[in-house]
Amino acid sequence: MADLKELTEIINKQSTALRALEREISRVIVGQKELITKVLIALISNGHVLIEGVPGLAKTLLVKTLAEVLDCSFQRIQFTPDLLPADIVGTLIYNPEKGEFVTKKGPVFANVVLADEVNRAPAKVQSALLEAMQERQVTIGEETYSLPEPFIVLATQNPIEQEGTYPLPEAQVDRFMFKLNVSYPSKEEELLILERMSAWEIPRPEKVLTPAEVIVIQKVVRQVYIDEKVKRYIVDLVDATRHPELYRMDSLKGMITYGASPRASIYLTIGAKAVAFVHGRGFVVPEDVKLIAPDVLRHRIILGYEAEAEGLTPEAIISRILDEVPVP
Numbered sequence: 001m002a003d004l005k006e007l008t009e010i011i012n013k014q015s016t017a018l019r020a021l022e023r024e025i026s027r028v029i030v031g032q033k034e035l036i037t038k039v040l041i042a043l044i045s046n047g048h049v050l051i052e053g054v055p056g057l058a059k060t061l062l063v064k065t066l067a068e069v070l071d072c073s074f075q076r077i078q079f080t081p082d083l084l085p086a087d088i089v090g091t092l093i094y095n096p097e098k099g100e101f102v103t104k105k106g107p108v109f110a111n112v113v114l115a116d117e118v119n120r121a122p123a124k125v126q127s128a129l130l131e132a133m134q135e136r137q138v139t140i141g142e143e144t145y146s147l148p149e150p151f152i153v154l155a156t157q158n159p160i161e162q163e164g165t166y167p168l169p170e171a172q173v174d175r176f177m178f179k180l181n182v183s184y185p186s187k188e189e190e191l192l193i194l195e196r197m198s199a200w201e202i203p204r205p206e207k208v209l210t211p212a213e214v215i216v217i218q219k220v221v222r223q224v225y226i227d228e229k230v231k232r233y234i235v236d237l238v239d240a241t242r243h244p245e246l247y248r249m250d251s252l253k254g255m256i257t258y259g260a261s262p263r264a265s266i267y268l269t270i271g272a273k274a275v276a277f278v279h280g281r282g283f284v285v286p287e288d289v290k291l292i293a294p295d296v297l298r299h300r301i302i303l304g305y306e307a308e309a310e311g312l313t314p315e316a317i318i319s320r321i322l323d324e325v326p327v328p
Contacts, residue, residue: 047177
């Protein structure tokens, strides 16, 4: 337990910086406390985030503010129907003076990349992010280039019912650690937004962490202890999305076309460690897993026609799974 005590002391010191980060972001973003916390959890987990909500809910502003408080490079890519893969990763340009091709790197070469309205571009363009998100590298021509560290993609998406949207390919969606839904602010929060954003000077956040300090935190997160029982609990949760009948949920059999992939187990484990870090603990408890389970699983469960006919949502199924799967 000496190692755990030492780890907890390190976590307590570093989680103070994370709370300062959260405070600075909240100086610009009104409300959305849960959204801010989950984005920071993804950041220290070295994961990517898909944020869904109607336009005007400060999704873009949140990502830009995150880059500012981290003092790191930031690029915004506006996804449109006429966007090309080369517009994201880069391309080779012929230099007539030298008689050779020169590599022009795309906007994906940044610490924080905002893929704005990602589902307004067709699948071919969306898939250009696949290698970058998973392998942390980009291939242009015959050369492969590493992306800067830390590297996080925060993609915003409009609800699929809106005009001019394309559904994201399953392989693309699975690369995102979290899918977060943004809701409307309360009346009190909206009043504060009016006061803050109609002032002559809009609040500017202070720089809190450097990219190097973020990498150190990411390494500490991986050292957080997780017991074998909690690991088995995570595997049971994911398995229940594939075989609900094995967990006393016979009514869900046939409702789910595809359950969550093994990536869900990985992200639940790393994410739970990050939650423990945020709370200043050197060990994971089942509640840490439950806290992020909906965000990790909601975009990895594909419902069947029967479920859609009955009005079932992925959130409702996840809630049922969390209720039925025994907690260690």
